[in-house]
Amino acid sequence: MTSARPYPAAALFGRLLDHANRHDPYPYFAELTREPIWQLDAHTWLVSGHCEISALLRDPRLSAQDAAPADGPSGPSGPLGSDGRPFHGPFLLLDPPHHDALRAQTVHQFAPRILGMRPHIEAMVAGLLDQHGGSGPGEIDVVASLAYPLPVAVICALLGVPPEEEPVFHSFAGRLTRALDPVETLSKQEIAELEVTRADWLAYLLPMIEERRATPATDLVSGLLTDGDPATRMVDVELAATLGLLLIAGHETTVNLIANGTLALLRNPDVLARLRADPGLAPAVVEEVLRFDPPVQMNGRHTTADIRVAGQVVPAGDRITLMLAAGNRDPRRFAAPDRFWPERTGNAHLAFGGGVHYCLGAALARMEGQAALTAIATRLSNPRPVADPPPYRPNMLLRGPEEVRVAHDGITPTG
Ligand code: HEM
Structure with missing residues (x-):
């Protein structure tokens, strides 16, 4: 017997899964906001209401931790975490209290290191655009020239990872970030290879930890290895998973903030002109990009108790x-x-999540986004898109364009 479609959101979600709609999923998101919660199938729910998402992000009855370990081998014969239990993956995918212990150590190393970074980030942005400088008209792919290399350079410097490693971790990042997408969008091969990729990723990162232990330097990983109480310090698999988490989260998201922001400015020349005239508008522009076209489009949890939502x-x-x-x-x-409207008030967007997993790199991402978008607005003369919409990467959760080619009448040199 066939039943009438019991889950109307399924068709809508199917359109969101479809790569043909990746360049503009917002009509479907708009339909989803007609109700704050939808049932997708017998055991899966979509929550689209701002108020409900905000509350659920902070609800301890929701778990970010999968029943199965997310990363690498586990079980009685696998490695143990610093809590004495089987290692379960990076702290993004752990629940309190163990999540909190690992996050606190990381924040302790991360926060002081980014405090004075703004001038360095602005200099990096200037240097990257200078490579395309010259007074004449031309074309620049903002993704390849700025949006990608900037966060990669910043996170490599913070973590003490040699920039020459980029091709290797880029390849891992591509495969691991696809695994965050709904399983329906992954090929059988991608699913089959995932466990091996996760184990290989840890095997790639672990020697970096050993190397840093042998020769500590001033980077964040060296700090995690040498600072604080030795009794509660992260064990090597946790250090490797944290290094991997920061390496991927540190650039795979910010690249999309800068690329999405460039597109929003090109499509809204009035805002571009206002930012060009007043770079003090940059923080508001970045917040509005984060609301309007967020680099992380969704996140997943499961319930540990019956929960009433709307x-x-x-x-x-x-x-x-x-x-x-x-x-x-x-x-x-x-x-x-x-409406893309940086001057809106009360922009309490959800782009960085909320609650215990609130983005650890939010301040850094904001700095990078502000520096990059200000430079694009102030240094590119008469910028306009070469192809709109641009091609999009396959990723649904970490959604962003593959390239953003911009034609211009010249790039003002610095100094
Ligand atoms: C525009 C750029 C960024 C966006 C939109 C973004 C977004 C997010 C979101 C939504 C979460 C929460 C995920 C969840 O609740 O499941 C998160 C967590 C996280 N982000 Fe970001 N992120 C960005 C940049 C960065 C950067 C630059 C770093 C590091 C340098 C970073 C490191 C992290 C870490 C470590 C977590 C896990 C926090 C935890 O579980 O306690 N992110 N990010």
Whole structure:
């Protein structure tokens, strides 16, 4: 017997999965915001309401931890974490209290290192654009020339990873970030290779930890190895997983912030002109890019208890996808949600998540985004898109363009 479609969100979600719609998923997100919560199948839910996502991000009854270990070997014969339990993956995928212990050590090393970074980031941006400088008209791919190399250079310097390693970790990042997407979008081969890729990733990172232990330097990993109470320090697999998490999260997201921001400015020449005239608008522009076209479009959790969401009971053990990009355009929270409007007030977007997993790199990402978008607005003369929309990478969760080619009448030299 065939039943009438019990889950109307399934068709809508199917359109979001479709790569043909990757360049503009927002009509589908808009449809999703008609209701704050939808059931996708017997055990999966989508939450699209801003207020509901915000509350769920902070709800301890939601878990970010999969039942199966996320990374590498585990079980009785596998490595143990610093809590004495089987190692379970990077702290993004752990719950409190162990998550909190590992995150606190990382923040302790991360925060002081980024405090004085703004001038260095601005100099890096200037240097990258200078490579394309000259007074004449030309074309620049903002992704290849700025949006990608900037966060890679910054995160490599912070972590003490040699920039020459980029081709290797880029290849891992491509495969590991695809694994964050809904399983329906992955090929059988991608799924089959995932466990091996995760184990290979750890095997690639572990020697870097050993090398740093032998020769500590001033980088963040050396800090994690030598600072604090030796009794509670991260063990090597945790250090490697943290290094890997920061390496990937540190650039695979910011590249999309700069690329999406460039597109938003090109499509809104009035905002571009205002930023050009007043670089003090950069923080508001970056916040609006994060709301309007967020680099991380959704995140996943599961329930550890029955939870009531907007009148619906979501049973314990079910999967919940928090649609950050939909919440960012929820008309119940944002006036004129489809308008790119940096001057809006109360821009409490969800782009960096919330609660215990709130993005650890938010301040750094903001600095990089502000420096890059200001330089694009102030140094490129008469910029316009070569292809709009540009081609998009396959990723759904970490969504962003493969390239953003911009024609211009010249790039003002620095100094
Ligand atoms: C525009 C750029 C960025 C965006 C939009 C972004 C977004 C996010 C989001 C939504 C989460 C929460 C995920 C969840 O709740 O499941 C997160 C977590 C995280 N982000 Fe970012 N991120 C960005 C840049 C960065 C950078 C530059 C770094 C590091 C240098 C970083 C490091 C992390 C880490 C370590 C976590 C895990 C935090 C935890 O589990 O406690 N992110 N990010």
